[in-house]
Amino acid sequence: MAGDKLFPFVTTDVALFTLDGDALRVLVVKRTNEPERGRWALPGGALKPSLDEDLAASARRVLAEKVRFDIPYLEQVCAFSGRDRDSRGWSISVLFYALLPKDRIDAVAGHKTEAIEWVDPDRPGRELAFDHDRQLAEALAQLRAKIEHDALPLHLLPDRFTLTELQRACEAITGEALDKSAFRRRLKLREGKEFVEVPGEFAEGAHRPAQYYRRTRGFRF
Amino acid sequence: MAGDKLFPFVTTDVALFTLDGDALRVLVVKRTNEPERGRWALPGGALKPSLDEDLAASARRVLAEKVRFDIPYLEQVCAFSGRDRDSRGWSISVLFYALLPKDRIDAVAGHKTEAIEWVDPDRPGRELAFDHDRQLAEALAQLRAKIEHDALPLHLLPDRFTLTELQRACEAITGEALDKSAFRRRLKLREGKEFVEVPGEFAEGAHRPAQYYRRTRGFRF
Known part of the structure; x- marks a missing residue:
C-alpha cells in the first residue's frame, strides 16, 4: 500500500x-x-x-487532463515530503x-465533474488542500526570482506580441512598475537572440501601430 | 520490491x-x-x-554516516528520476x-571499508556512477548562481574568519577574481546583519593583523 514503511507515496503537483x-x-x-475532497488544490496526481x-x-x-494544449514550458520547483502532509x-x-x-486560457477545463478557477497567486482567497499554500508560495517565489534575474516570460505571451505586452507580463509577475525606457534598453540586448520582429506585422493601438515580435526557436526561459 | 510498477525506489544524494x-x-x-560497485559516486542512500x-x-x-560533524547548511537542488537511471x-x-x-575537512571519513576523496567539482577526474555527473553539475550550477546573486558562503568558513578568506571563498566558487575594493563595499551593506566583528581578535598576517569576523545567529545563506 501507499505510504507504508518501505515506499513513499509519490505525486506531482503543478502551479x-x-x-x-x-x-x-x-x-x-x-x-x-x-x-481532502471538496477542497481547492493545485492540480496534481x-x-x-x-x-x-x-x-x-x-x-x-x-x-x-486539465489543459487541452501542449504546455510549452514546465520547470521543477522542488520536492515536498514527510509523514504528515498527506493522510495516505x-x-x-x-x-x-x-x-x-x-x-x-480557454484551453483549460476541469476534468469530469471537477470545478476549476483562476486565482490571484498572492491571495488565492481560500486555504488550499495539503501543503499547497506553501507549494504555491514557493513556485511563485521561484518564478519571481527568475524574472528579477532578468529572464523574459515569453511563454506567457501569444505567438506574436508587442514589447508593451512583454513589459506588462514582467510587471504582473513582480508586482512592480518598470521604467519603459530602461526596460527597452534591456530588451535591445536580447533582441535577435530570444525574440525577433515579425516583419510587417503591427498591432493597432490608441497611438501609432506597435511592432509585433515572436520568440526565437532557440529561446530558453 | 523496489522500482516495481507501483512504487519508485527513492534515494537522497548529497554534493x-x-x-x-x-x-x-x-x-x-x-x-x-x-x-555500480567499485565506482565513485556522491554519497547517498x-x-x-x-x-x-x-x-x-x-x-x-x-x-x-560520512561526516562526524553537524552540517550547518543543506539545501535541496532538485529531483532526478526515471526508469533507467538506476538498475534497481x-x-x-x-x-x-x-x-x-x-x-x-578532517571530520569526514568513509563508512566502514569505503574509500573517500575530495575532488575538483569541475573536473572530478573519473566518471561518476548513475547520473551523478549530471547531479554534480547541477548542484555546482545552483551554488554558483547563489554566489553570483550575492549570497555569502559563510558556512564554508571557520567560526571566525577574515574578509580576505571570505573573498577567496567566493572566488573559489565562481572561479573568477573579485576586485577587492568593490567586494569590500558590497560587504559593508551586509556587515551587522549577516556577519559581525569579533572584538579584539585579529589574524596574524604578512602585513598588518586582519580583523576576525563571525556569522550572526540570524544569518541565512
Missing part, C-alpha cells in the same frame, strides 16, 4: 500560471476525491511508473510550475 | 562542498555495494520512511548540496 488581462493568475481545482518516463512526464500527463501516508510531492500563453 | 586551501572541493565515495521525518532528514542521516528500477533521487566549513 500553472497565466495572465488574465494584465493580472497574474494560477489554476486551482476543486478535489472530487478523498482525501499520483506518479505512475508504468506510464511515466520521469517526473516531468508525470506532471505533463497530470496536466494534460509518508509522501513526496514534486512540484513543477508551468506557463500558459494568455490567449490559451 | 558536500568544502574548501581545501583556496580550492573548491566536493566529496566522492567509492561504492562498496551493488549496483535509500529513503527510510520509518526513520526519516522528510527528505532533508534522510539526506542528513545519510551524510551522518524506476527511481527518484532527490539531490541536496551541503557546505562544510574548511577547518572541518
Whole structure:
C-alpha cells in the first residue's frame, strides 16, 4: 500500500500560471476525491511508473487532463515530503510550475465533474488542500526570482506580441512598475537572440501601430 | 520490491562542498555495494520512511554516516528520476548540496571499508556512477548562481574568519577574481546583519593583523 514503511507515496503537483488581462493568475481545482475532497488544490496526481518516463512526464500527463494544449514550458520547483502532509501516508510531492500563453486560457477545463478557477497567486482567497499554500508560495517565489534575474516570460505571451505586452507580463509577475525606457534598453540586448520582429506585422493601438515580435526557436526561459 | 510498477525506489544524494586551501572541493565515495560497485559516486542512500521525518532528514542521516560533524547548511537542488537511471528500477533521487566549513575537512571519513576523496567539482577526474555527473553539475550550477546573486558562503568558513578568506571563498566558487575594493563595499551593506566583528581578535598576517569576523545567529545563506 501507499505510504507504508518501505515506499513513499509519490505525486506531482503543478502551479500553472497565466495572465488574465494584465493580472497574474494560477489554476486551482476543486478535489472530487478523498482525501481532502471538496477542497481547492493545485492540480496534481499520483506518479505512475508504468506510464511515466520521469517526473516531468508525470506532471505533463497530470496536466494534460486539465489543459487541452501542449504546455510549452514546465520547470521543477522542488520536492515536498514527510509523514504528515498527506493522510495516505509518508509522501513526496514534486512540484513543477508551468506557463500558459494568455490567449490559451480557454484551453483549460476541469476534468469530469471537477470545478476549476483562476486565482490571484498572492491571495488565492481560500486555504488550499495539503501543503499547497506553501507549494504555491514557493513556485511563485521561484518564478519571481527568475524574472528579477532578468529572464523574459515569453511563454506567457501569444505567438506574436508587442514589447508593451512583454513589459506588462514582467510587471504582473513582480508586482512592480518598470521604467519603459530602461526596460527597452534591456530588451535591445536580447533582441535577435530570444525574440525577433515579425516583419510587417503591427498591432493597432490608441497611438501609432506597435511592432509585433515572436520568440526565437532557440529561446530558453 | 523496489522500482516495481507501483512504487519508485527513492534515494537522497548529497554534493558536500568544502574548501581545501583556496580550492573548491566536493566529496566522492567509492561504492562498496551493488549496483555500480567499485565506482565513485556522491554519497547517498535509500529513503527510510520509518526513520526519516522528510527528505532533508534522510539526506542528513545519510551524510551522518560520512561526516562526524553537524552540517550547518543543506539545501535541496532538485529531483532526478526515471526508469533507467538506476538498475534497481524506476527511481527518484532527490539531490541536496551541503557546505562544510574548511577547518572541518578532517571530520569526514568513509563508512566502514569505503574509500573517500575530495575532488575538483569541475573536473572530478573519473566518471561518476548513475547520473551523478549530471547531479554534480547541477548542484555546482545552483551554488554558483547563489554566489553570483550575492549570497555569502559563510558556512564554508571557520567560526571566525577574515574578509580576505571570505573573498577567496567566493572566488573559489565562481572561479573568477573579485576586485577587492568593490567586494569590500558590497560587504559593508551586509556587515551587522549577516556577519559581525569579533572584538579584539585579529589574524596574524604578512602585513598588518586582519580583523576576525563571525556569522550572526540570524544569518541565512
